[in-house]
Amino acid sequence: MDTATAETQGEAHDEKHEHMSDAGYIRIALILAAITALEVSTYYIDFGPFFMPSLMIMMVAKFVMVVSYFMHLKFDNKVFSFLFYTGLALALFVYIVALATFKFFLQ
Amino acid sequence: MADTMHAAAHAADHGHHSATGLSNNKLAMWLFLGSECLLFGGLISTYMLYRGRVSDGPHPSQVYDIPFTSVSSFVLLMSSLTMVLAVTSAQRNDDSKTNLWLTVTALLGATFIGGQVYEFTTFYREGMGFTTSLFTSSFYTLTGFHGVHVSVGVILLLATVGIIKRNKVTGNKAESVELVGLYWHFVDIVWIVIFTLVYLIPA
Amino acid sequence: MAIIERPSSDVAVTATAPATVTPTSSQGALKRPVSARGWREWLFTVDHKKIGIMYGVVAMFFFIVGGVEALLIRLQLAAPEGRFLSADQYNQMFTMHATTMVFLFAMPMAAAFANYFLPLQIGARDVAFPRLNALSLWLLVSGGIVLNLAWFLGGAADGGWFMYAPNSGPVFSPSNGVDFWTVGLQIAGIASLIGSINLIVTVLNMRAPGMTLMKMPVFTWMILVVQFLLVFSLPVITVALVLLMFQREYGATFFDVSAGADPLLWQHLFWIFGHPEVYVLILPAFGIISEVLPTFARKPLFGYPFVVFSGAAIGFVGFGVWAHHMFAAGLGPVSVAVFSIATMAIAIPTGVKIFNWLLTMWGGKIWYSTAMKFAIGLVMLFTVGGLSGVTHSVAPSTTQQTDTYYIVAHFHYVLFGGMVFGLFSGFYYWWPKVFGRMLNERLGSWNFWLMVIGMNMTFGPMHILGLQGQPRRMYQWTEARAGEGFFNLAFWNVVSSIGSFILAVSVLVFLVNVWKTWRAGKQAPLDPWDARTLEWLTTSPPKAHNFDRIPVVHHLDEFFHRKYEEDTATHTMRPVTDGASLVEEEIRNADANIHLPSSSYWPLVLAVGISTLGLGVLYGVPVMVIGAATVLLSSFGWVLEPSVAPETDFEDPSHGDGHTKEVVPLG
Numbered sequence: 008m009d010t011a012t013a014e015t016q017g018e019a020h021d022e023k024h025e026h027m028s029d030a031g032y033i034r035i036a037l038i039l040a041a042i043t044a045l046e047v048s049t050y051y052i053d054f055g056p057f058f059m060p061s062l063m064i065m066m067v068a069k070f071v072m073v074v075s076y077f078m079h080l081k082f083d084n085k086v087f088s089f090l091f092y093t094g095l096a097l098a099l100f101v102y103i104v105a106l107a108t109f110k111f112f113l114q
Numbered sequence: 115m116a117d118t119m120h121a122a123a124h125a126a127d128h129g130h131h132s133a134t135g136l137s138n139n140k141l142a143m144w145l146f147l148g149s150e151c152l153l154f155g156g157l158i159s160t161y162m163l164y165r166g167r168v169s170d171g172p173h174p175s176q177v178y179d180i181p182f183t184s185v186s187s188f189v190l191l192m193s194s195l196t197m198v199l200a201v202t203s204a205q206r207n208d209d210s211k212t213n214l215w216l217t218v219t220a221l222l223g224a225t226f227i228g229g230q231v232y233e234f235t236t237f238y239r240e241g242m243g244f245t246t247s248l249f250t251s252s253f254y255t256l257t258g259f260h261g262v263h264v265s266v267g268v269i270l271l272l273a274t275v276g277i278i279k280r281n282k283v284t285g286n287k288a289e290s291v292e293l294v295g296l297y298w299h300f301v302d303i304v305w306i307v308i309f310t311l312v313y314l315i316p317a
Numbered sequence: 318m319a320i321i322e323r324p325s326s327d328v329a330v331t332a333t334a335p336a337t338v339t340p341t342s343s344q345g346a347l348k349r350p351v352s353a354r355g356w357r358e359w360l361f362t363v364d365h366k367k368i369g370i371m372y373g374v375v376a377m378f379f380f381i382v383g384g385v386e387a388l389l390i391r392l393q394l395a396a397p398e399g400r401f402l403s404a405d406q407y408n409q410m411f412t413m414h415a416t417t418m419v420f421l422f423a424m425p426m427a428a429a430f431a432n433y434f435l436p437l438q439i440g441a442r443d444v445a446f447p448r449l450n451a452l453s454l455w456l457l458v459s460g461g462i463v464l465n466l467a468w469f470l471g472g473a474a475d476g477g478w479f480m481y482a483p484n485s486g487p488v489f490s491p492s493n494g495v496d497f498w499t500v501g502l503q504i505a506g507i508a509s510l511i512g513s514i515n516l517i518v519t520v521l522n523m524r525a526p527g528m529t530l531m532k533m534p535v536f537t538w539m540i541l542v543v544q545f546l547l548v549f550s551l552p553v554i555t556v557a558l559v560l561l562m563f564q565r566e567y568g569a570t571f572f573d574v575s576a577g578a579d580p581l582l583w584q585h586l587f588w589i590f591g592h593p594e595v596y597v598l599i600l601p602a603f604g605i606i607s608e609v610l611p612t613f614a615r616k617p618l619f620g621y622p623f624v625v626f627s628g629a630a631i632g633f634v635g636f637g638v639w640a641h642h643m644f645a646a647g648l649g650p651v652s653v654a655v656f657s658i659a660t661m662a663i664a665i666p667t668g669v670k671i672f673n674w675l676l677t678m679w680g681g682k683i684w685y686s687t688a689m690k691f692a693i694g695l696v697m698l699f700t701v702g703g704l705s706g707v708t709h710s711v712a713p714s715t716t717q718q719t720d721t722y723y724i725v726a727h728f729h730y731v732l733f734g735g736m737v738f739g740l741f742s743g744f745y746y747w748w749p750k751v752f753g754r755m756l757n758e759r760l761g762s763w764n765f766w767l768m769v770i771g772m773n774m775t776f777g778p779m780h781i782l783g784l785q786g787q788p789r790r791m792y793q794w795t796e797a798r799a800g801e802g803f804f805n806l807a808f809w810n811v812v813s814s815i816g817s818f819i820l821a822v823s824v825l826v827f828l829v830n831v832w833k834t835w836r837a838g839k840q841a842p843l844d845p846w847d848a849r850t851l852e853w854l855t856t857s858p859p860k861a862h863n864f865d866r867i868p869v870v871h872h873l874d875e876f877f878h879r880k881y882e883e884d885t886a887t888h889t890m891r892p893v894t895d896g897a898s899l900v901e902e903e904i905r906n907a908d909a910n911i912h913l914p915s916s917s918y919w920p921l922v923l924a925v926g927i928s929t930l931g932l933g934v935l936y937g938v939p940v941m942v943i944g945a946a947t948v949l950l951s952s953f954g955w956v957l958e959p960s961v962a963p964e965t966d967f968e969d970p971s972h973g974d975g976h977t978k979e980v981v982p983l984g
Contacts, residue, residue, distance in 0.1 A: 029202055036195035043191060047184040049314060059315070066310040069191075070303050077198050078299045079292075084136055086521070087144045094148025097549050097636055098155035105585040106159055108640065108652045132522035138445045141518045149510065149548045156556030156586060160571070167577035169570075244567060248577050251569035255559070273953070284959045 027076065035076045042069055139285075143293045147300045154304050157256040158311060164248035165317045171246035174253075174317045177237050186229035187309045190264075193222035194302045197295045204291035212291060213275045219298065220271040223264055230261050253312070260308060263301050270294050349958070350916045361916040363447035364861060368454050369433030370751070372425045375458060379421035382465075384824060386414035388817055391775070395814035397796045397807060407792035408475035409494065413465075415478035416498065419598065420505050421461045423732070426740055427601035428453070428512060431540045433751060435516060437852035437859065438534045440525025440868045445518040447914045448955065453512040455924030460505030463928060467497035474498035477790060479591065479642075480561070482572030482583035487565050493935065499562045500931040506551050506558070507927065513547035516540060525851070527870035531625070534850045534874075535618060538625050539604030542632040546593040546600075549636070554590035557583060566934055581646060588639035596635045599699075599731060600628060602739020603670060606692040609742050610674055612848050613689035614681030617874060620673040627666035627673075634663045644712050645719040653712045660710035664703065671700055686846070687761030691742035694769055698734025702727055705780065720790075723783025729776040741768070741827070748834070749841030753857045756838070760830040767823035774816025778809035785809075844896025849877035853896055854903065865907035917958060923951040 027035075046065050054061055075081035080088050106112065132138065165174060200215030234254070242250050274294050277283055283290055350361040359367055390410050393399040402410060436444055444450050467473040474494040476485040485495050520541045524533070533541075561583070563569040570576035572583055611618045618624060640648060640656040648656075674696050683689065705727040709715045718724055741764070748756045787794060787806055799806040844853050853876050855863055872878040879899055881890040926947030933941025 029199060032195060032198045032202070036192065039191055039194075040188065043184070043188055046310065046314060047180065050180045050184075062310055062314055066306060069306045073194060073299055073303050073306070077194050078296055084134075086134060086136060087140065090141070090144045091148045091151075093545075094145075094151040094549055098151040101152075101553070101589050101636060101639075102155045102159040104637075105589065106162065108585070108648050109163060109579065109581070111163065133524040133526075133528070134521050136522065138518050138522055141521060142446070142514050145514045145517055145548055149514075149552050152549055153552035153555055156553050160556070160560065160582065163579070163582060164571075164577075169576045245569055248570055251563065251571060255563060255569070259559075269949075273956075277957070282957055284957065 032076070035072060039069055039072060137286075137289060139289060139293055140296075143296050147296065150300060150304075154256075154259070154307075157252075157259055158307065161252040161256045161312060164252040165312075167248040169247045171241050171243065171250055172237075174249060177240055177242055178313055179233070179236070180313060182229070182233065183309065183313050186226050186233075187305060189222050189229070190226045190302055190305050193219045193226070194299050196222060197298045201288075201292050201295045204288040207288070209278055213278055216271050216275045216278075216291070216294075220268045220275070223268045223271065223298075227261060227264055227268070230257065230264075249317070256308065256312070260301070260304055263304070267294075267298050267301050270297065350918060353916055358916070360921060361451075361918055363443075363451050363914050363916055363920070365432050365436050365443050365447065365450060366751075366859065366861075366863075368450050369429045369431075371454055372432055372457070373429035375454075375461065376422050376426035376429055379417050379425070379461060381824070383414050383417035383422055384821060386410050386417065388821055390414060391814040391817040393792065394794065394810050396811075397794055397799060399793055402792065404792040405472070405475065408477075408790070409468075409473040411790060412475050412477050412480075412494075412498075413468075413473045416464065416474065416502075418732075419478060419594070420502065421457075421464065423598050423736060424505075424509060425457055427540075427543070427598070428457070428509075430536075430601060430605065430740070430743055430747075431516060431543075434747065434852050435537055435540055436519065436523070437855060437863055438537045438850055439520065439523060439528055440851050440864060440870065441519065441523040442863050442867075442911070442913065444515050445523055446515045448917050448920050449511050449515050451917070451920035452923055453508040453515070455921050456504055456508035456511070456927060459924050459928035460501045460503075460508060462501075463497055463504060463932065464501030466501075467494045470497070479587055480583075481587075482561065482564075482580050483574055483578075485561055485565075485583075486572055495561075496565055496935050499558050499565070500934055503555065503558050503562075504928055504931050506555055509547050510551045513544040513551075516544045517548065520544075525868050525870050528875075531622065532870055532873045532875070535607035535621065535624055535628075536601075536604035536850075539600040539607070539628050542628050543597050543600045546597050546632050546635065550590045550593040550597075553586055557586035557590070560586070562934060581643070581648075584643050584646060585639070588642045589636075591642065592639040593632070593635045595728075595731075596631055598736050599739075600631070602695060602736045602742075603628065605739045605743040605746070606674065606695050608848075608850060609688050609692040609746050610677045611874075612746070612846050613684045613686055613692070614678045615684070615847075616677055616681040617849070617877075618673065619676035619679075620669075621873060623669055624673050627669040630666040631663060634659065634666070638663055641710060641715075644715050657710055657712045661707065664707050664710070667703060671696060671703075684846075686745065687756070687758055687765055688742045688744075688746035688846075690762070690765045691738045691745065694765065695735055695738040695742065698738060698769075698772070699731055702730025702732075702734055705730065718783060720788055721783035722779040722787045722789060725789055726776050726779035726783060729772075729779070733772050733776065738768070741765075744827075746846065747852075749845050750852060750855070750857050750859070752834070752838075753841050754834050754838030755841045755845060756830050756834050760826055760833070764823055764826045764830060767819055767826060771816050771818075771820030771823050775813050775820055776816075778813045778816075782806060782809050782813070842897065843900055847880075847896075849874040851876050854879075854899060856900060862911045862913055865903045867908070868903075917955075919951050919955040919958065923948060923955065926951050 042065050046062060049058060049062055074091070080091065134141075168174075196215050196219040200212050200219060203211035203215055234257075242253075244251060244254050271294060274291060278287065278291075350357055353361055359371065362368065389402060390407070393402040393407055393410075432444070432450065436442065465473070470493065472492040472494045474480070474490075474497065475492070476490050476495055476498075480495065480498065484490060520533070520537060524530075530538075560569070560571040564571050564573070570578055572578050572580060574580065607618055607624060638656055638660045640652060641660040644653055644656075678693075705723070709718060709724070709727060745756055745761055748754070781804075785800055785806055786798075787810075794806055794810065796807070841857050843857055851868060851870070852859075854868060868875065876896070876899075880892055880894055880896065882893045883889075884891045926944055928944070930941055930944030930948060933939075933944050
């Protein structure tokens, strides 16, 4: 197996060619900055009952955007997503359950 | 003879001959990051449980400076952008651009750490010692661990710049930068969670 | 180890005159230890087989240490008002017995088997990260040393292996035993975390061509599940240990009730790790007997996909049952009910395995070798332990069982009857492959039967003792509380203590067997058991590069299918060749260029650095600084070092005679 074939085969498995240009990444960064500004605005503006849900949504949105685009997980092989999101899911599960036994979510 | 040996070494380092076609190093890094979710999850949960237990010293609302921390958070977020630019430069084989963006990322990271140091010393002066209360212990442990991770990241970034400059990268250069990037972005997303849960949601 | 060049002419590659390779030029400050012989060959090796053997030796050493600790406990409890150990010494003894057995014997022994055999079973030449592999080993050694240093420096840890807070804090555990425990475990934990990442990547990426995941041997599968359990559970105990460390060393109040702390936080963090940990302990043994049973029943494993999926299910569900260790802690009825049901559920996949093993044996032509006896022993004894475990899942009944000897009985049946029996099965099964010699079967039989009798005599009565009310972790029991009748606490404690010494003799028999085999053991044929999996397609012991030619895999039980063909007329498998001939064929078709990673100093240096950093937590900032500096320096050294030393580090000693650079295999 000559190196050239090996490399193209490997690349086919590994990742599609770069979808995002630098401009694309800058766009993502601007969106993230905007969301951050919105998050900080909750400190100044009273969101009422929307306070918690909107903060949580924004936090998750930023998290997923950095993981999917900056860390390129959206475009990479699904195995990487499996490994990372399994860890994340397990963390969410065990810690939410543990906090629940402390009646944390009932306060 | 030397050529075949070099070819063999070259191929093994590339990881293209793996059963999945994926790189060993990249798989390892994502696994590591998956496990780090459980580490920070534990520290965050400890904080969430103990944030209101202020046996002594100040309450979170009395010390947190949201505007200041917002600026630090923004700095760290932007460092993720510069990190991505470093990775794309490395993928284009542009060493000088790569080193430029890596250095900027390191500087932004160092700025974040500087901000943390300033914040901690201010808190300390306001009566928030490490052992003052459960809130303070949990806060410093969580943010301290994050800060150490960022600092290690800054060292990694600068070390990478140095190694690229001296042309001593063993293995795939673009991949090495990419993996440093993955670590760096992870440190950023942990902060995304910390900023919301610790600072923005009042105790 | 070396770069192996084969001459183009057909030369039988046998271990005749080893070509010694010595470095002629230095690379930077230090030459890579490519020529190392003797102890240096072992200290700087990155070869998974050598590392596996070292893990095994270390683990065996700690098995004896932990066993002695157990015997001392049983001596103390043999008679009422025992005065053999003081209360304080007793606390240290049961803490260190458990800590040693779990972290310094069981996990490293599983690592020994995994390290040695996983690459062989998947047709690889080494693991994905050989230097990280060595790092794991040396970190484990350092962790074990730190843990046991406490014995000599003011007393060992004494809070129980689960180290409940606030008892573990500075007020109630003032000696520095717990400090060494915390640091030592952190170090050992890092070793396992690194190892788990290494083995997962190895299984994903280094399988031989044609070996899909569902053609992997069950042992490999179980090890893979274990690594996932470790990679996701270890960080949780890391958090717990950090919190405890900060409390003890720096005055944090994480478990200080007067500051508002909740002791249950420790329990949650510990058991979120601790429960997956027990599956970490048992799954390797399950994997071993899943190889042994089919081999000696002369039948394929019954229900391979079920065995694989149930292993994965156990791993997955295992993350959801941890609070069954906390049923008596005051969680409240809702939490208790939820975890009770989850715990009952996890018995199901385990039961599936038991049935698959039984059905593997059913209708087979059983060869009662020692390995097979231990495997059958596991199936029976683990079932007993599993059944008592099911009684624990019923929360009302466990409220009586908790903190009594009934629990001790349960986990010793699953750990000794299950895990240890599985490991011993593995010893007898794989000894010929690793060392080229057969362990003596007669001594093996004595080993087995003494172990069965000793184990049941020691732990069987503990079910009764528990139900009679003997609490755990009490350094003494009194005549007054021994109860009425002949079969009371006094009786069963004596029986148990006698049993423990029979167990000790059985282990001695094993050690005698090992020693006698080492001195004058029977040379092993290449395939003494007519086995089924790829690790047998090698010499005994395997060469440094494992396979002369990377095998192409077409079947589950590939090795078996190369030896046997189906006779379409009778629908039986008939032999077409044997193991030895297959290996000879591989030698004849050996790859021309085989390249292996070179030895390195850095894993050992980095391990020392990390341990120094850890000890710095106990001994102050100067030590921490030295540790941190060592870590930084060795990290740079590591990263800058290519995986294979440059050609200039090797000298070709024999110019022109055709044999160059072949390094002698182990043995």
